[in-house]
Amino acid sequence: MGFLAAVSDPHIGRHLLREEGEVIVDEVRKHWVAFVRPALEASLGLSALVAVPFAHVNLGWILLLACAGLLLHAAWLTLREARDRFVITNMRVFRVHGVLSTHLATMPLSRILDISVRKPLHGRVLGFGHFCFESAAQEQGLRDIRHVGSPDQRDLVIQRVVQRAGLRGPRVPN
Missing domain, CATH: 1.20.5 (Single alpha-helices involved in coiled-coils or other helix-helix interfaces)
Known part of the structure; x- marks a missing residue:
């Protein structure tokens, strides 16, 4: 691993609950627009x-x-943008960011009430958007996730993980 890769890696693996069977479903890096x-x-x-x-x-x-x-x-x-990661696991979503100090914000899948996907005009053209998570808590560390590439697909991944975890009730057959 090169020096730049080592410096820009936030080491997501050490935040996982491996003993509980937590696995990464998707690791979201910033869209290239964040580096403009x-x-x-x-x-x-x-x-x-x-x-x-x-x-x-x-x-x-x-x-x-x-x-x-x-x-x-x-x-x-x-470096700040490169170390900012949003991670979707089979148990929770979390964001790790920071350069000198690291900030970790976590939300269990059961607490996600609503996800808003905002795609400004230039975001629709360039393929990025912003997530806004709503939960029962008023103040939370994981609310706005900016510059997410392919936001519609990432939203579907989260919805699929929540559904598979059985947190939204059974599927109704057509």
Whole structure:
């Protein structure tokens, strides 16, 4: 495993209840659209870096610091988005995110009352959407999941897992 892969991996496996038979049904990474802002910042930083040799001698170091700041911020944003994972298991859904510290938000399948899928116009064109989970609890750590690729298929996966767990009642035959 390379350095970048090791740094950007949130190690989902250590959050699973293997002894209880929990298995991953789907691991959702951010859609590529979430990486557009960091890519634009990095491009701006690199293009400004090219301009450093043409800058005035007394102002060149300021431009160099600005370039370094932009590139570091772009790297931070990229790492933040790469480490953000939404996981669907046979028992629960959870989200792991964070760079220096890790935040884990979990919701058992039995507590999911409603899932809203929001697809803005550009999301419909580019193939992403946002999930909004509703549960009986007022405040929860797992409410909005943004930039989910193929949101309709992922919604069906969650509905299938909930149905197979027997949490929505028996299927009515046609």
